[in-house]
Amino acid sequence: xxxxxxxxxxxxxxxxxxxxxxxxxxxxxxxxxxxxxxxxxxxxxxxxxxxxxxxxxxxxxxxxxxxxxxxxxxxxxxxxxxxxxxxxxxxxxxxxxxxxxxxxxxxxxxxxxxxxxxxxxxxxxxxxxxxxxxxxxxxxxxxxxxxxxxxxxxxxxxxxxxxxxxxxxxxxxxxxxxxxxxxxxxxxxxxxxxxxxxxxxxxxxxxxxxxxxxxxxxxxxxxxxxxxxxxxxxxxxxxxxxxx
Amino acid sequence: xxxxxxxxxxxxxxxxxxxxxxxxxxxxxxxxxxxxxxxxxxxxxxxxxxxxxxxxxxxxxxxxxxxxxxxxxxxxxxxxxxxxxxxxxxxxxxxxxxxxxxxxxxxxxxxxxxxxxxxxxxxxxxxxxxxxxxxxxxxxxxxxxxxxxxxxxxxxxxxxxxxxxxxxxxxxxxxxxxxxxxxxxxxxxxxxxxxxxxxxxxxxxxxxxxxxxxxxxxxxxxxxxxxxxxxxxxxxxxxxxxxxxxxxxxxxxxxxxxxxxxxxx
Numbered sequence: 452x453x454x455x456x457x458x459x460x461x462x463x464x465x466x467x468x469x470x471x472x473x474x475x476x477x478x479x480x481x482x483x484x485x486x487x488x489x490x491x492x493x494x495x496x497x498x499x500x501x502x503x504x505x506x507x508x509x510x511x512x513x514x515x516x517x518x519x520x521x522x523x524x525x526x527x528x529x530x531x532x533x534x535x536x537x538x539x540x541x542x543x544x545x546x547x548x549x550x551x552x553x554x555x556x557x558x559x560x561x562x563x564x565x566x567x568x569x570x571x572x573x574x575x576x577x578x579x580x581x582x583x584x585x586x587x588x589x590x591x592x593x594x595x596x597x598x599x600x601x602x603x604x605x606x607x608x609x610x611x612x613x614x615x616x617x618x619x620x621x622x623x624x625x626x627x628x629x630x631x632x633x634x635x636x637x638x639x640x641x642x643x644x645x646x647x648x649x650x651x652x653x654x655x656x657x658x659x660x661x662x663x664x665x666x667x668x669x670x671x672x673x674x675x676x677x678x679x680x681x682x683x684x685x686x687x688x689x690x691x692x693x694x695x
Numbered sequence: 696x697x698x699x700x701x702x703x704x705x706x707x708x709x710x711x712x713x714x715x716x717x718x719x720x721x722x723x724x725x726x727x728x729x730x731x732x733x734x735x736x737x738x739x740x741x742x743x744x745x746x747x748x749x750x751x752x753x754x755x756x757x758x759x760x761x762x763x764x765x766x767x768x769x770x771x772x773x774x775x776x777x778x779x780x781x782x783x784x785x786x787x788x789x790x791x792x793x794x795x796x797x798x799x800x801x802x803x804x805x806x807x808x809x810x811x812x813x814x815x816x817x818x819x820x821x822x823x824x825x826x827x828x829x830x831x832x833x834x835x836x837x838x839x840x841x842x843x844x845x846x847x848x849x850x851x852x853x854x855x856x857x858x859x860x861x862x863x864x865x866x867x868x869x870x871x872x873x874x875x876x877x878x879x880x881x882x883x884x885x886x887x888x889x890x891x892x893x894x895x896x897x898x899x900x901x902x903x904x905x906x907x908x909x910x911x912x913x914x915x916x917x918x919x920x921x922x923x924x925x926x927x928x929x930x931x932x933x934x935x936x937x938x939x940x941x942x943x944x945x946x947x948x949x950x951x952x953x954x955x956x957x958x959x960x
Contacts, residue, residue: 467958476871524957529795531954544797551796560720567713568799618797 457651462535510662513672541619554598587611717807779855854938860945864952
């Protein structure tokens with residue numbers, strides 16, 4: 452890929468096909484061979500191209516249902532695209548509430564599995580382990596299954612893994628709503644420190660202060676389309692106008 | 696050159712470490728979560744053996760020599776196939792947390808789960824060796840042909856992986872594949888020579904050992920471990936071809952259907 456480009460997506464689109472009747476069993480398919488299910492197509496992401504440079508922090512804003520989450524999931528490689536192609540340099544991580552951890556595993560196991568999935572070797576996770584646990588404030592529950600954790604504890608652990616293990620390209624979906632006030636302050640401090648230096652970050656948020664403070668450029672989305680991509684302040688103005 | 700590239704790839708990436716870590720955790724979750732722990736992994740085939748021994752040796756009075764060992768090797772191979780197929784139908788749903796936030800290759804999830812099953816198989820196989828060589832009165836002892844069991848197990852691993860890929864990706868579009876497969880495996884269990892004498896099986900179902908790869912694998916494992924003879928290479932060749940074809944179909948399914956797992960499951 453061209454030097455300095457972390458994400459290059461050309462002409463990507465995504466339509467969800469929602470079936471109103473339940474046609475997800477062999478029995479139902481056989482009994483309804485000549486009665487195809489009623490299909491509803493939801494074009495969540497209309498043909499779009501985007502190029503993000505390595506080390507950039509990009510804000511992704513728009514009203515609910517405009518396609519922000521679909522775009523991040525498509526870019527992160529979680530959803531396949533219907534058209535176009537995406538090229539990403541390095542490992543990716545999508546971080547949003549409750550995603551990426553098994554409730555059947557302990558905090559310790561989740562740290563090791565997530566670290567490993569993000570490309571770290573076991574020795575590297577060993578070195579990071581205490582830092583992750585301390586930051587997440589779950590020292591007394593290291594060997595407890597996270598299904599017994601509160602939502603806040605779980606989110607703090609996921610955030611701490613992201614901060615300490617991190618991937619080359621990070622998609623952060625509303626991460627500043629994690630934890631209590633004290634933890635949020637800590638999270639912002641981390642964000643303000645050198646953490647994002649060198650990393651490519653796509654930040655999804657409804658908090659315009661955060662977007663204007665940390666993002667070099669911003670994307671404004673409406674009805675599954677990128678309406679604007681460029682100056683952060685201009686994108687925020689468009690978003691604000693859309694909310695009037 | 697190819698070997699060097701593969702070697703470099705493994706050294707630089709953490710893929711092998713990750714596979715082993717996931718396999719260990721899976722194994723722990725399966726066996727250490729219940730009170731009997733690892734003992735359950737060993738107890739399960741032993742209890743099966745007792746049931747079939749009573750039914751076929753004591754009640755039906757069959758004349759297969761070393762019948763307990765005959766059952767033992769058949770059942771541990773069958774159980775591996777069953778656990779690796781029936782047990783993984785919902786794998787893309789259960790292990791969603793591994794691929795819904797990163798670009799991790801889904802194939803690694805399958806391989807690690809089958810590796811975990813392989814650890815269970817390994818313990819059972821050690822038990823079989825001890826039982827056959829120490830307690831079995833009609834044992835013919837160890838032989839150099841025993842090493843062929845590695846090739847038989849690799850064959851079973853590929854076959855199970857292929858079926859696991861096919862079934863779990865079909866589960867995305869057909870949720871009742873679980874029930875269909877349960878019925879099919881019950882049928883397959885009785886169409887495999889697990890507790891039948893090979894000659895009875897062959898006379899009742901001529902050439903069927905070439906049509907059922909699980910049967911071929913069990914027949915060859917018994918030849919290698921209990922008859923002090925090399926495997927039937929023609930049969931083994933057929934079984935490898937079946938396994939590889941199913942693996943290729945499974946990979947195609949994973950590529951086509953598996954890519955939609957995150958949005959559909």
